[in-house]
Amino acid sequence: MPAQVPAQAEVPAQVRVRVPAKVNVQLAVGAARPDGFHDLANVFLAVGLYDEITVTPADALRVTCAGPDAAQVPLDTTNLAARAALALAERHGIDPAVHIHIDKDIPVAGGMAGGSADGAGALLACDTLWGLGSSQDELLAICAELGSDVPFSLIGGAALGTGRGEHLTPLDVGGGFHWVFAVADGGLSTPTVFREFDRLTEGTDVPLPAADPALLAALRTGDPVALAATLGGSNGLQPAALSLRPSLADTLAAGTAAGALAALVSGSGPTTAFLAKDADTAAAVAEALTASGTCRTARVATAPAPGATVVS
Structure with missing residues (x-):
């Protein structure tokens, strides 16, 4: 007992x-x-x-x-x-x-x-x-x-x-970053996305994963433009997520056209993430994404944020 x-x-x-x-x-x-x-x-x-x-x-x-x-x-x-x-x-x-x-x-x-x-x-x-x-x-x-x-x-x-x-x-993060997150209809199972990654990379030489020094430097300086320059191809699961949910490409394109510095699938998806240069641009990107019909809703958020915190 x-x-x-x-x-x-x-x-x-x-x-x-x-x-x-x-x-x-x-x-x-x-x-x-x-x-x-x-x-x-x-x-x-x-x-x-x-x-x-x-x-x-x-x-x-x-x-x-x-x-x-x-x-x-x-x-x-x-x-x-x-x-x-x-x-x-x-x-x-x-x-x-x-x-x-x-x-x-x-x-x-x-x-x-x-x-x-x-x-x-x-x-x-x-x-x-x-x-x-x-x-x-x-x-x-x-x-x-x-x-x-x-x-x-x-x-x-x-x-x-x-x-x-x-x-x-x-x-270390040297400043705040402004993000927009486009929420898709339905979800994607992380194990399913990893299985699709395995299928897409079968028979290829998958390199050992390593952090990008330029990306880490951009975080340290808090420079959104420098960070954006490192985000293309930074998500190794993005091809698998797009293979399972091709419509996400339209969402990525809509956010980029609206002024985002960079666009990527968040983790295993299907949420897509857009880095903006400032709060006003983030608001405009969110509005454009919502109007585009390529996502269910768009959310604005800043980073970094504290971890789990007792609030009461």
């Missing part, structure tokens, strides 16, 4: 955590490994679109969700938020009896790590609710067990992810 939270711990009535989306400004993909994963050089940038995770004590573990496309979010133990609570409770021998509520604003299955964000947010929220006081390294270890993108959702900012993306090196 799992133990209860220690009686001396001060248990709050609820804990709310805000956690950001991400864009991969570089996603260099290596060949498939024997374990089925791919080595990556994954330059993460957290952006100011957020899910909020609220946990409260309950009789048993349950998950609810509200917000855009909430109906697509699984509410069972396949949800990364539920898995995070279970993993943390098992590690400490306590009962994972919490209600996890997800207020969803990150696109679902959109290549912006919304599910990973929920896992990281729930992990921090439960750790706080249960008064465990885990170190960041302890939480990151659990994050890595949950998924490749989950550790970055915890720390935010900017980082280079290697291995399958879970080994993080924080990166």
Whole structure:
């Protein structure tokens, strides 16, 4: 029988955590490994679109969700938020009896790590609710067990992810960047996109993934024009996403025509990302994308953003 939270711990009535989306400004993909994963050089940038995770004590573990496309979010133990609570409770021998509520604003299955964000947010929220006081390294270890993108959702900012993306090196960012995200109808499964990558690259010599020094330098200086110059071809999964969803090419073209400095598929897609030189240009690109009919909606956000943060 799992133990209860220690009686001396001060248990709050609820804990709310805000956690950001991400864009991969570089996603260099290596060949498939024997374990089925791919080595990556994954330059993460957290952006100011957020899910909020609220946990409260309950009789048993349950998950609810509200917000855009909430109906697509699984509410069972396949949800990364539920898995995070279970993993943390098992590690400490306590009962994972919490209600996890997800207020969803990150696109679902959109290549912006919304599910990973929920896992990281729930992990921090439960750790706080249960008064465990885990170190960041302890939480990151659990994050890595949950998924490749989950550790970055915890720390935010900017980082280079290697291995399958879970080994993080924080990166310096010298200023803010303005982004527009075009949300497509429907989602794309990340495993499906990786399988398409494997199909498209079968029989070819896939180079070892490495971070682009010019891209890292552009982040350090905070120069959007310099960053834009490095983004063409920076996403190794983009050809696979376009193969599965050819209509995304029209969205990329519409954003570029509207004045974006650069356009790319965000991660495994189908959300597309557009770098703008300033806030006014970002607003104009978002308006043009919405009017183009090539996407469902367009969202403006700045980067970098902080990682998972307790807000109440």
